[in-house]
Amino acid sequence: MPAALVKQLQAVVGPRGWSMAPDVLEKHNSEARNKFTGQAELVLYPASTLEVAKCVKLCHDAGIALVPQGGNTGRCGGAVADQGQILINLARMDKILETDARDFTMTVQSGAILQNIQQTAEEHDLLFPLSLGAQGTCQIGGNIATNAGGLNVIRYGNTRDLVLGLEVVLADGTIWNGLSKLRKDNTGYDLRDLFIGAEGTLGIITACTLKLFPRPRHLATAWVALPNVEAALDLLALARRDTGDAIAAFELMSQFAQDLAVRHLPNCVAPLQTRAPWYAMIEITSSRPKDNLLPVLENVLEYALESGFILDGTVAQSEKQRTNLWAIREGIPEAQTREGGSIKHDVSVPVSAVPALIERGIEQAQKRIPGIRPCPFGHVGDGNIHFNFSQPENMPKADFLTHWDALNRDIHDIVAELGGSISAEHGIGRLKVAELEHYADMAKIRLLKTLKQAIDPENILNPGKVVAHK
Amino acid sequence: MPAALVKQLQAVVGPRGWSMAPDVLEKHNSEARNKFTGQAELVLYPASTLEVAKCVKLCHDAGIALVPQGGNTGRCGGAVADQGQILINLARMDKILETDARDFTMTVQSGAILQNIQQTAEEHDLLFPLSLGAQGTCQIGGNIATNAGGLNVIRYGNTRDLVLGLEVVLADGTIWNGLSKLRKDNTGYDLRDLFIGAEGTLGIITACTLKLFPRPRHLATAWVALPNVEAALDLLALARRDTGDAIAAFELMSQFAQDLAVRHLPNCVAPLQTRAPWYAMIEITSSRPKDNLLPVLENVLEYALESGFILDGTVAQSEKQRTNLWAIREGIPEAQTREGGSIKHDVSVPVSAVPALIERGIEQAQKRIPGIRPCPFGHVGDGNIHFNFSQPENMPKADFLTHWDALNRDIHDIVAELGGSISAEHGIGRLKVAELEHYADMAKIRLLKTLKQAIDPENILNPGKVVAHK
Numbered sequence: 001m002p003a004a005l006v007k008q009l010q011a012v013v014g015p016r017g018w019s020m021a022p023d024v025l026e027k028h029n030s031e032a033r034n035k036f037t038g039q040a041e042l043v044l045y046p047a048s049t050l051e052v053a054k055c056v057k058l059c060h061d062a063g064i065a066l067v068p069q070g071g072n073t074g075r076c077g078g079a080v081a082d083q084g085q086i087l088i089n090l091a092r093m094d095k096i097l098e099t100d101a102r103d104f105t106m107t108v109q110s111g112a113i114l115q116n117i118q119q120t121a122e123e124h125d126l127l128f129p130l131s132l133g134a135q136g137t138c139q140i141g142g143n144i145a146t147n148a149g150g151l152n153v154i155r156y157g158n159t160r161d162l163v164l165g166l167e168v169v170l171a172d173g174t175i176w177n178g179l180s181k182l183r184k185d186n187t188g189y190d191l192r193d194l195f196i197g198a199e200g201t202l203g204i205i206t207a208c209t210l211k212l213f214p215r216p217r218h219l220a221t222a223w224v225a226l227p228n229v230e231a232a233l234d235l236l237a238l239a240r241r242d243t244g245d246a247i248a249a250f251e252l253m254s255q256f257a258q259d260l261a262v263r264h265l266p267n268c269v270a271p272l273q274t275r276a277p278w279y280a281m282i283e284i285t286s287s288r289p290k291d292n293l294l295p296v297l298e299n300v301l302e303y304a305l306e307s308g309f310i311l312d313g314t315v316a317q318s319e320k321q322r323t324n325l326w327a328i329r330e331g332i333p334e335a336q337t338r339e340g341g342s343i344k345h346d347v348s349v350p351v352s353a354v355p356a357l358i359e360r361g362i363e364q365a366q367k368r369i370p371g372i373r374p375c376p377f378g379h380v381g382d383g384n385i386h387f388n389f390s391q392p393e394n395m396p397k398a399d400f401l402t403h404w405d406a407l408n409r410d411i412h413d414i415v416a417e418l419g420g421s422i423s424a425e426h427g428i429g430r431l432k433v434a435e436l437e438h439y440a441d442m443a444k445i446r447l448l449k450t451l452k453q454a455i456d457p458e459n460i461l462n463p464g465k466v467v468a469h470k
Numbered sequence: 471m472p473a474a475l476v477k478q479l480q481a482v483v484g485p486r487g488w489s490m491a492p493d494v495l496e497k498h499n500s501e502a503r504n505k506f507t508g509q510a511e512l513v514l515y516p517a518s519t520l521e522v523a524k525c526v527k528l529c530h531d532a533g534i535a536l537v538p539q540g541g542n543t544g545r546c547g548g549a550v551a552d553q554g555q556i557l558i559n560l561a562r563m564d565k566i567l568e569t570d571a572r573d574f575t576m577t578v579q580s581g582a583i584l585q586n587i588q589q590t591a592e593e594h595d596l597l598f599p600l601s602l603g604a605q606g607t608c609q610i611g612g613n614i615a616t617n618a619g620g621l622n623v624i625r626y627g628n629t630r631d632l633v634l635g636l637e638v639v640l641a642d643g644t645i646w647n648g649l650s651k652l653r654k655d656n657t658g659y660d661l662r663d664l665f666i667g668a669e670g671t672l673g674i675i676t677a678c679t680l681k682l683f684p685r686p687r688h689l690a691t692a693w694v695a696l697p698n699v700e701a702a703l704d705l706l707a708l709a710r711r712d713t714g715d716a717i718a719a720f721e722l723m724s725q726f727a728q729d730l731a732v733r734h735l736p737n738c739v740a741p742l743q744t745r746a747p748w749y750a751m752i753e754i755t756s757s758r759p760k761d762n763l764l765p766v767l768e769n770v771l772e773y774a775l776e777s778g779f780i781l782d783g784t785v786a787q788s789e790k791q792r793t794n795l796w797a798i799r800e801g802i803p804e805a806q807t808r809e810g811g812s813i814k815h816d817v818s819v820p821v822s823a824v825p826a827l828i829e830r831g832i833e834q835a836q837k838r839i840p841g842i843r844p845c846p847f848g849h850v851g852d853g854n855i856h857f858n859f860s861q862p863e864n865m866p867k868a869d870f871l872t873h874w875d876a877l878n879r880d881i882h883d884i885v886a887e888l889g890g891s892i893s894a895e896h897g898i899g900r901l902k903v904a905e906l907e908h909y910a911d912m913a914k915i916r917l918l919k920t921l922k923q924a925i926d927p928e929n930i931l932n933p934g935k936v937v938a939h940k
Contacts, residue, residue, distance in 0.1 A: 102703045103822045104710070125711075149654050158654060161631070176913040181820035183852040184619050184628060185891035186667055187898060187906050188918045188936055193663035197656055214711040233572045240574070241595075241684040244758040246714070288714040288766060296758060350651035352573045382653040421655040428657060436657050443646040447925070448658045454924035455917070466658055 001042065001084060005062045009044060009086070012054045017045045017092070028087050033075050036430060040067065040081035045092045049167060049175060049206040055088060056204065056460070057173025065463050068200035070111065070142025073134035076429025078146065078199045078465050085463075090141050093206065096120050104212040105164060105181050110141025110205045117210070126212040129156035141205045147197035149425030154381035155248050155285075158425075160196045162211050168195050168203035171456040181209050194451070199427055200462040202455045216285035219248070220293035221322045222301060224313035225276035226252075229355040232280055232380055234309045235300075236351070239282055242300050246293075249283040251329050252354075252385070253377035260335040260375065260390075261328040268328050271321075274312035280380070281329050332377050336390055341397035342375070343404050345387040345411050349420035354380055357387070357418055364410045365389055369403055384424045387411060412439065428466045436467070471512065471554060475532045479514060479556070482524045487515045487562070498557050503545050506900060510537065510551035515562045519637060519645060519676040525558060526674065526930070527643025535933050538670035540581065540612025543604035546899025548616065548669045548935055555933075560611050563676065566590050574682040575634060575651050580611025580675045587680070596682040599626035611675045617667035619895035624851035625718050625755075628895075630666045632681050638665050638673035641926040651679050664921070669897055670932040672925045686755035689718070690763035691792045692771060694783035695746035696722075699825040702750055702850055705770075705779045706821070709752055712770050716763075719753040721799050722824075722855070723847035730805040730845065730860075731798045738798050741791075744782035750850070751799050802847050806860055811867035812845070813874050815857040815881050819890035824850055827857070827888055834880045835859055839873055854894040857881060882909065898936045906937070 010018050019025065020042050029038030046052045059066050067081040069089045081087050090111035097107040101124050108117060114135040121128040130143060132150035142148075144166070148159045156162065165180035178192055195203050226232050232252050239247055258279050262268045272279070282300075284293055294315060301313040316322040336342050349357045362374045371392030378386040389407065391400035412422045416439050428436050437445055448467040452459075459469045480488050489495065490512055499508030516522045529536050537551040539559045551557050560581035567577040571594050578587060584605040591598040600613060602620035612618075614636070618629045626632065635650035648662055665673050696702050702722050709717055728749050732738045742749070752770075754763055764785060771783040786792040806812050819827045832844045841862030848856040859877065861870035882892045886909050898906050907915055918937040922929075929939045 100820075100822055102707050103820050104707070105820070147656050147660075149656075153654060160660070170913065170917075174913045174916075176917065177911060178914070180891075181822075181853075181889065182818050182891050182894075183821070184623060184818045184849075184854045184894040186617050186619075186893045186895060187891050187902075187910065188914070189668055189672070189921050190617075190630070190660075190663045190666065191914065191917055193660045196660065198659055202659070214715055237572050237574070241757050242759055244714075244716070244756040244761065245684055286714040287711050289712055290766075290769070291714065296760075299760070348652050348654045350570075350573050350575070351653070352570055352651075379654075383651075384654045419651065421650075421652050421657050423656045424652075424654040425656060432657075440657065441647060443640065443644045444648070444658070444661065446644075447640075447646065447661055450924050451659050451921075454920050 001064065002062060005058060005064060006042060008058050009055055012058070013044050013046050013051055017047060017051070019043050028069060028072065028089060031075070031077060031080055032073065036077035036080040038080040039083040040085060040087040043087040043089055045089055047092045049169065052088065052169045052204055052206050053173045053175050056169050056171065059086060060172050060458060060460050063458065065460055067462050068204045070139035071113070071134065071137040073138045074142065074146060074427065074429060076427050076431035078427055078429030080430060082464070088204065090139060097207070099124050101126060103181055105209050106212055107179060107207065107209045108140060109207050111139050114138050114140055114143060121212050122215065125215050127215045128210060128212055130159055130162055140208060144196050144205055144208060145198065145200050146427040149382070149384065151249055153379060154250055156213065160193060163192065163196060163208055164211055165209035166192050166195055166205055167207040168205055170203050171458065171460045176203070179207055179209055199429060199466050201452060201466050202461065204461065214287035217287050217289060218291045218293050219283060219285045220297040221281065221283045221316045221325055222297050222313055223271040223325050224280050224301065225272050225274045225311040226278040226280055227276065227311055229278060229358055231309045232278060233351060233354065235280065235304050236381055238304060238309065239300050243284045243296055246284040246286055247282065247381065248285045249281065250381040251281045251378065252380040253279050253329065253332060254375060255279065256373060257332050257375045257377040258328060260339055261331040264335040264338040265327065265331040268331060269324055271314055271325060272312050276311050281325055336375055336388060339390050341391040341400045343389045343401070343407050345408065346424050346426045347387055347411065347415045347420055347422060348382060348384040348424035349415060349418045351381065351383045353418040353420065354383055354385060357385065357414060357420065360414050361387055361411050364414065365407060368407060368410060371395065430465055433464070433466065433468065471534065472532060475528060475534060476512060478528050479525055482528070483514050483516050483521055487517060487521070489513050498539060498542065498559060501545065501547060501550055502543060506547035506550040508550040509553040510555060510557040513557040513559055515559055517562045519639065522558065522639045522674055522676050523643045523645050526639050526641065529556060530642050530928060530930050533928065535930055537932050538674045540609030541583070541604065541607045543608040544612065544616060544897065544899060546896050546901035548897055548899030550900060552934070558674065560609055567677070569594050571596060573651055575679050576682055577649060577677065577679045578610060579677050581609050584608050584610055584613060591682050592685065595685050597685045598680060598682055600629055600632055610678060614666050614675055614678060615668065615670050616897040619852065619854065621719055623849060624720055626683065630663060633662065633666060633678055634681055635679035636662050636665055636675055637677040638675050640673050641928065641930045646673070649677055649679050669899060669936050671922060671936050672931065674931065684757035687757050687759060688761045688763050689753060689755045690767040691751065691753045691786045691795055692767050692783055693741040693795050694750050694771065695742050695744045695781040696748040696750055697746065697781055699748060699828050701779045702748060703821060703824065705750065705774050706851055708774060708779065709770050713754045713766055716754040716756055717752065717851065718755045719751065720851040721751045721848065722850040723749055723799065723802060724845060725749065726843060727802050727845045727847040728798060730809055731801040734805040734808040735797065735801040738801060739794055741784055741795060742782050746781050751795055806845055806858060809860050811861040811870045813859045813871070813877050815878065816894050816896045817857055817881065817885045817890055817892060818852060818854040818894035819885060819888045821851065821853045823888040823890065824853055824855060827855065827884060827890065830884050831857055831881050834884065835877060838877060838880060841865065900935055903934070903936065903938065
C-alpha cells in the first residue's frame, strides 16, 4: 500500500477511524467458517457517508481496491480482503435516523445492527420482519448487500422486498442519493435492486430506508406429522389459502432432524406420539386486535387430516408448548454438530420441485457415501431446504469431510436440472464464483460482467467477488 | 428502411407475422391521448421467442432500431416509433404456458392479455392481483416493461413485486432465459429487476413467471367522511394494523371529486349525509374460509370515530351498496371529463407527505389559474394521488389547457421538494425524458446512461425513451 495514500485515508477518517493493529485486523480478516483468511493491513471505520465517499475517491484515484465489511457474519468470503486491499467497515455508521409510523418506514445508516432495527420498530408497535441467526451482530448494510433471507420470507419476502431506498457510494466516490420512501416510482431503471445483492461489488451502501409492518398481536403454532414431502406442499397450499396468507413460518424437517434435536438438546420433547418420516411446523400471525387464530389453524389441520395430507397434528396451547416447538426447529443445526461432521448446501428449487430434490439428492448422496445420514430441514415455502447430511456413524469425521466438494457438485447438478439456485440465501462471495460460472448460462454471465465493468470499470470495489471482472 | 432487411424480417416471421398496410399501421402508430404519433412503416408480429431473437439480430446487424409494443395502452409515448424504426408487437405471443397451484405461479408469454391472466388464475381458485383500467387490452409484457401500478398496490405491490422470472431478448439477439420460479435466489446481480420498468430499452421481454395468491373469499367495503387529509393517514395506519394488513384498496377523494361522480353519473348516490372536505373508500379482503370481515371493519370505523379521524362512516351491507361505492370512485375520471378540461399529474410522494403535497399544490395552482377547481383522488396508501385539476367554470377549455406544462412544472417542483416522483405509475417513455433529466441528480442520470450504453451499446432498442443514449 502506498504510504501517501494511507496517510490521506487516515486524515479523512481521523484517529478513531482506522486501525493497523494486528489483533484488530485478525478479527476483521477471519470469517466464521474459517474457509477464508483475509490479508488486509488497514481497516477504515468511516463515520459518515462523506468520509466513505472521500476514502473511495482516494482509493479509486490510487488504483487500490476496497472491500466493504459489515458485521462480518457472512459465510462465502464476500467480506474477505486480499493482500494490498483495504477493508472499509461500517460499524461506526450505526444510527437509526428516523422512524415514521405513518409511512411505515425507518431510515438507518447501513452499519445499524439488525437487532437494534427490530427493537426500534417494536418500540413503535411495528415490525421489521427480517430475522436470522446472526441478528445480534450483522449489519443491515450487509443484509442488503447479500439480500439475506431468513425465517420470514414466506410472508414478507427477502431483504430485497423490505428496502424502499438506498444511499450508495459509487466506485469513483460519487454519492448516489436514492434514499426514497416512495411506494411507487417509475423514473428510470431500477438502480436500487442493482445494488441489493451485489455484495459491495458495484457500490458501498451507506444508508437505507426500510419497510415496516403492523406488529403481530396474535399467533398460533402447530406441529404436524406428514406421510411424505408431497403432502407438505398440499398442506402449505391449503394453509396459505385458509389462513388468509397469514403464515409466518412453515418449516419442514425429516424425522432424523427432529429426533437429533430431541436427543441432543435439553428440554426438547417430541411434540407428537405419531412416528412419521417428515414433520412440519407452521406458525400464523395476525395484527387484528380481536383475532382468534387457534380455531383458524385447527380447522386447517382438521381438513388436512381428512384429506390425508397429515397423519397427526397438534396446536400449541401455551407459550411453553410453543417454545418447545421452536427449540426443536432452531436446535437442529446445533444437534447436528453433536452428531459429528456435516456437509451442507445453500440451495433452492421451485416449491413444487422440493420432493424431487430431496428424493434424488438422498439417492445420489447414499450412492456416493454409503451410510450417510440425510438431515434435510428448512423453509419449504421458499423452496429453500437446508440440505444437510450427517456423517455415517462409523466414519471418521475428517474422512467424511473430504467428500464436501464432490457431494456439493452432485447436489448442485440436481438443483440445476430442477431449475433451482446454487445460492439461495448466502450469496456468491468468493466461495461460489467458479460454481456460478459453471452453472449460469453464457448470456447471464456476460450480462453480469458487462454490469460490473460498466459500473466499476477500474475494479476498485470488492474485486473477485460475485463475478470476475474480465 | 433497407429493402433487403425488410425481406429477411418477413421471411423470419412468415406471411401472418408482419404488416405494412396503412390502416394497420395507423392503429399501431397512434396513442391513447394523441400526444404522439408514430412513423413506423413496418410492424412485426413474431410468433415465438426465437423469431423475436432473429428479428432483433437482423436489426442489430443492420443498425436499424426496434420499438417493442404490447397492447399500446401507454400514455407516455413509450411504444411510439420514429421514422425508419420498426415496431415489434407481441400480440401473437399470448399463450398461458403453465399454471401451478402448488407453486402459486403462472408462466405466460409476454403478449398475454392481463384480463386473461386474471381469469386463468381465478379458474384455479387463485388471484393475480394486478388490476388497472386497461386490463382488457394491455399485455403483461407492457405491464412489466412499465412496472404498472393500479388498484392493489397497497396490498400486493407494483408489477415488479409480482414477477419471479423473465425471458428477455437482448439487443444483439441473444436470449436470456431467466424464467425462474424461485422465491430465493442470490446468484449474481438482479437482472430481472433491471428489465422490469426499463420500457423495452434494455431488452424485449418475451415471457414471464408471475406470482399468484390465494383468492379472497370475503370482502368488506366502507365509505368515510374525513375532516382533513392528515386524518386519512391516521385512518390508514389504524386500518393497516387493525385489519391485519388486509387492505385491498384505500382510496381518498376530495368532496369535489365525489360530488362530480354523483352529479354526472347515472345511479351514483352520495353514500353519506355528512358533508366533509374529504372522503375515503376502504376495502378489505380475506381468503379464510370462515372469516367475518364486517365487524373487523366496523371496529376500525368505531375507533376512528372516537379518535376524531373520521366524521362519519358506513360499511356496505349488500353487494348493491358496494357497487355504488366503487361506481363513484371509478367514475371520477369520466365525470371529470363532463365538467370540461382537466390537467393531470402522475406523481407520488411519501405517504406522510400527501397532506403537504395537496395543500401546497392547490395553493400554487390557484395562484397560477384563479378559479381552478382541484380534483385530487387516488391511492393514498401508495402516496400516489391523481392530482387532477378541472378548469375554472367560465374559462374556455382550450385556454385552460395552455397552462398544462406550466402547471405540471409547478406541481413537479413541489413533488421534488417533498422527495417524490414525477412518474409514479405511467413511466417516462418519450413524454418525460427531459423532465427526468431536469429533476434527477447527476449521479442517477449518469448511472442510467451507463446502463443503457453498456447493455444496448448500438442503441437498437427503443431509442430515445427513458434516457438519452449519450
